[in-house]
Amino acid sequence: MTIAADYAEFGLREARGVSPAYERLSRAVAHDDEVLGLLASLPEGKRQPNLLYGVVRLLGGPVDDPAVFHDYVVANWSAIADELRVRATQTNEVGRCAFLVPVLAALPQPVALLEVGAAAGLSLFLDRYSYRYGDRVLGTGEPVLECELTGVAPPERLPEVAWRAGLDLNPLRVTDPDDVAWLDPLIWPEHEHRRARLRAAAAVAAADPPQLVRGDLVDDLPALAAKAPGDATLVVYHTSVLYQVPRDRREAFIDLVKGLPGHWLSSEAADVVVHDDLPEPPSDTFHNVLSLDGRPLAYTRPHGQGMTWFG
Numbered sequence: 001m002t003i004a005a006d007y008a009e010f011g012l013r014e015a016r017g018v019s020p021a022y023e024r025l026s027r028a029v030a031h032d033d034e035v036l037g038l039l040a041s042l043p044e045g046k047r048q049p050n051l052l053y054g055v056v057r058l059l060g061g062p063v064d065d066p067a068v069f070h071d072y073v074v075a076n077w078s079a080i081a082d083e084l085r086v087r088a089t090q091t092n093e094v095g096r097c098a099f100l101v102p103v104l105a106a107l108p109q110p111v112a113l114l115e116v117g118a119a120a121g122l123s124l125f126l127d128r129y130s131y132r133y134g135d136r137v138l139g140t141g142e143p144v145l146e147c148e149l150t151g152v153a154p155p156e157r158l159p160e161v162a163w164r165a166g167l168d169l170n171p172l173r174v175t176d177p178d179d180v181a182w183l184d185p186l187i188w189p190e191h192e193h194r195r196a197r198l199r200a201a202a203a204v205a206a207a208d209p210p211q212l213v214r215g216d217l218v219d220d221l222p223a224l225a226a227k228a229p230g231d232a233t234l235v236v237y238h239t240s241v242l243y244q245v246p247r248d249r250r251e252a253f254i255d256l257v258k259g260l261p262g263h264w265l266s267s268e269a270a271d272v273v274v275h276d277d278l279p280e281p282p283s284d285t286f287h288n289v290l291s292l293d294g295r296p297l298a299y300t301r302p303h304g305q306g307m308t309w310f311g
Contacts, residue, residue, distance in 0.1 A: 003036050003039050003040060003047055004029075004030045004031070004036055005030070006047070006048065006049070007026045007027075007029045007030040007049055008026065008027065008030040010022075010026045010048075010049040010050075011023045011024075011025070011026025011027045011030065011049075012026075013284065013285055013286040014285075014286045014302065015049075015188075016285070017285070018188070019188040019189065019190055019191070020190065021063055021064055021188075021189045021190065022049070022053060022063070022188055022189070024066055025049075025053065025063055025066055025069060026049055027066075028066030028067075028069070028070070029049070029052075029066075032066075032070055034070070034074060035070060035073055035074070038073065038074070038077050038081070039052070041081070042081060042084055042085065043085070045244055045246075046084045046085055048089065050089045050091070050186065051084060051087065051088070051089050052073075052080075052084065053185075054087075054089065054182075054185045054186045055080055055083040055084055055087060055185075056069070056072065056073065056080060057185035057189075058083065058181070058182060058185045059076065059079060059080065059083065061073070061076065061080075063189055064189070087182065088169075088170065088244055089186060089244070090117075090119035090120070090168075090170070090172060090182065090183070090186065091119070091183075091186040091187070091240075092118075092119040092120050092121075092122045092123065092172070092183055092186075092198070093123075093194070093239070093240075093302070093303050093304060094122045094123055094126075094129065094143065094145065094197055094198065094201040094304075095145050095146075095147070095194065095197065095303045095304030095305065096123065096239045096240075096267065096300070096303070096304040097123050097126035097129060097131075097145055097304065098131050098133075098145045098146070098147035098304045098307075099147060099267065099290060099298065099300045099304055099307040100123070100126060100237065100239070100265065100267075101126055101131060101138075101155055101158065101159065102149075102152060102154070102155045102307075103265060103290070103292055103297070104126070104159040104235060104265070105155040105156070105157050105158060105159045106155070107159070107233050107235065107263060108233045109159065109160045109233070110159075110160040110161060110162035110231075110232045110233070111159050111160065111161055111162065111232055111233045111234075111235050112161075112162055112163040112164070112228035112229055112232040112233065112234045112235065112262070113126075113161055113163070113164040113165070113235055113237070114164075114165050114166070114167065114221075114224060114225055114228065114234065114235065114236045114237070115164075115165075115166045115167070115236075115237055115238065116166075116167050116168075116217045116221065116236060116237070116238040116241060116253075117167075117168055117217070117238050117239075117241030117242075117244075118166025118167060118168045118171065118210075118212060119166075119168060119171070119172050119183075120171070120172040120173065120174050120179065120180075120183060120202070120205060120212075121164075121166040121171070121174075121205055121209075121210035121212050122174075122198070122201040122202065122204075122205055123239070124164040124165070124166055124205075124210045125164070125201065125204050125205060125208075125210070126158075126159070126161075127158050127159055127160070127161045128141045128204055129141050129142070129143055129144070129145055129201065129204075130142065130143070130144040130145070131144070131145050131146075131147065131154075132144055132145070132146045132147070133146075133147055133148075133149050133154035133155075134148070134149070134154070136154045138154065138155060138157070138158060139158055141204070142200045142203075142204075143196070143197035143200035143201055144197075145197065145304060146305070147304055147305060147306060147307060148305065148306040148307070149306075149307055149309070150282070150306070150307070150308040150309065151298075151308055151309035151310060152298070152307070152309035162229055162231075162232040163227075163228050163229050163232055164210055164211065165210065165211040165212070165213065165224055165227065165228075166210055166211070166212045166213065167212075167213050167215050167217060167220060167221060167224055168212065168213075168214065168215075169214065169215070169216065170214070171212035171213070171214055172212075173209070173212070174202045174205045174206045174209065175206055175209060180202060183198060183202070184198070191303075194303065217245065217249070217253050218249055218252045218253050218256055221236070221253070221256060221257070221260075222256070222260070225260050225261075225262075228262075233262055233263065234260065234261055234262025234263070235262055235263045235264075235265055236257050236260060236262065236263070236264050236265070237264070237265035237266065238265075238266055238267075238268070239266075239267040239268075239288070240267065240268065240269075240288060240302065241268070242266075242268050242272045242273060243268065243269060243272045250272070254273070254294075258293075258294065263292060263293055264292070264293050264294065265290075265291075265292055266289075266290070266291050266292075267288045267289070267290045267291075267300050268288055268289065269286075269288055269289070270287075270288075270289050273289065273291065275289060275291065275294075275296040278296060279310050281299050281308075282299060282308045285301075286301075286302060287299040287300060287301060287302075287308075288300045288301075288302065290307065292311075295311065296310075296311060297309065297310070297311030298310060298311060
């Protein structure tokens, strides 16, 4: 797929009806030969819309007006490109916890959580947040995460977490102002509710900083997994991470994680973790596929706003 097609698809399938600013911007970039040419000078994994928009916002640039955005990117390309080369889309979207909880709560308790691509580790505290599934509320903490469930009943309990750790090439510390400053512009411009729950989740993590290990998802995963307590159910999980990993490393990770004790819980795009005979998604908007130990269970929305169960 070309860079232009990537931006057009992002605007149509991910931003449409969710972020008017990013929908407008993506349509414009898809037809902007000058900006597309600049993006083509970057490594393939550094060209994606979320990353570009987040870096521009981090640097104080505009994303509301496509023409002003164009002028800013062209005038400041050197600084933007420097940031793009060293950063990744570490959105750390805690809303995704809402579709992880039903699966985790059904496993033998307690669980030992090991998140791959953990960023600041906010999703490791999913047992301390609250959830609203329709008219059912689970938990008493903040933030309250809302998720529309289709085809499955809400969980009866939160998972009991005995141990939690995260693995990331560049872990972020919620106690470091510079790291927190990168999390904020990754939240889409209009999404104040996501910004508020990011702050609430960061406060939870800052009060009890998680174990975050700087390392590679293949080379360093076995050693970290071995530290999990033997009397807890190990769950290695990741959400919207593997699309940033080269295909050969992605395949090596999948082979590795299948051989670890415990379970592998994944929410990734259907062309990133491939499954046979998937049903049609519930709509033409973008969905990930939630799977447990390689078995697909549900379609999930990228920010955790909904899950359609078919497993």
